[in-house]
Amino acid sequence: MSEKTLTRMDLSEAVFRNVGLSRNESAALVGQVLQHVSDALVAGEQVKVSGFGTFATRDKSARIGRNPKTGEEAPIPPRRVLTFRPSHLMKDRVAAGNAAKKA
Amino acid sequence: MIRSELIQKIADENPHLYQRDVEKIVNTIFDEIIETLSSGNRVELRGFGAFSVKQRDARTGRNPRTGEAVEVEEKHVPFFKAGKLLRDRLNGKA
Numbered sequence: 336m337s338e339k340t341l342t343r344m345d346l347s348e349a350v351f352r353n354v355g356l357s358r359n360e361s362a363a364l365v366g367q368v369l370q371h372v373s374d375a376l377v378a379g380e381q382v383k384v385s386g387f388g389t390f391a392t393r394d395k396s397a398r399i400g401r402n403p404k405t406g407e408e409a410p411i412p413p414r415r416v417l418t419f420r421p422s423h424l425m426k427d428r429v430a431a432g433n434a435a436k437k438a
Numbered sequence: 439m440i441r442s443e444l445i446q447k448i449a450d451e452n453p454h455l456y457q458r459d460v461e462k463i464v465n466t467i468f469d470e471i472i473e474t475l476s477s478g479n480r481v482e483l484r485g486f487g488a489f490s491v492k493q494r495d496a497r498t499g500r501n502p503r504t505g506e507a508v509e510v511e512e513k514h515v516p517f518f519k520a521g522k523l524l525r526d527r528l529n530g531k532a
Contacts, residue, residue: 341474341481349470354462356455364448364463369486371447375439377527383440387468388516392528415528417487419518425472426515429491432476433514 343369376417388421475516485523492517 343365350361372390375382382390392415400411421429441464449460471481471489481489496512526532 339479341470341479343483346467346470346483349466350463353466354459356459356463361463364452365467367448367451368444368464368467369483371439371444373486373524373527376524380439382444384444384468385441387441387472388518390518417518417520417524417528421516421518425475428472429475429516430513433478433491433493 384422386422386424388419388425390417390419392417478514483521485521487518487520487524490517490519491515 343362346365347358347362350356350364351358354361356364372382376390376392379392381392395414395416397413398411400409401407402409445457445460445464448464449455449457452460474481475489475491478491480491491514494513494515497510499508499510500506501508520528523532
């Protein structure tokens with residue numbers, strides 16, 4: 336089992352291997368996919384990818400937070416946060432893969 | 439937006455590609471992410487976010503309907519954290 340973090344470059348390489356486009360074009364396409372997902376979320380849409388999961392945004396209202404180190408109160412402004420809900424397929428594969436690794 | 443709409447957008451932007459290749463590109467990206475997490479590794483996509491695997495310890499759960507105690511085994515679950523750029527864009531800061 337290799338200890339390696341997957342990056343944009345690895346995704347480009349996978350597209351290059353699987354689809355047979357040039358490395359440059361593969362990298363551009365990975366960028367386009369992430370850009371479209373981001374743009375839809377910024378526009379307030381949900382992004383549902385069957386077999387993978389759902390990205391959605393939620394609006395959080397303002398609240399008074401606290402600096403955990405100093406105990407000082409600090410206002411937290413209202414903000415939009417992103418949540419990801421993995422699909423059952425993804426959860427099952429991740430659970431199975433990591434359980435098998437241990438055994 | 440759903441997977442097929444994402445594929446259509448990429449296809450519209452790249453009229454020189456076959457539809458089936460665009461499908462393959464999109465599927466490859468999401469499959470690779472799942473594959474990487476399944477082998478216990480992280481995925482870091484600059485500007486977008488990071489996928490990682492979190493371990494949930496074994497615990498004694500309860501069947502909410504019957505109240506019966508059940509042993510829940512340790513398990514690993516996928517987790518996503520949005521990157522700074524995307525977080526800022528969501529809040530109109532970039």
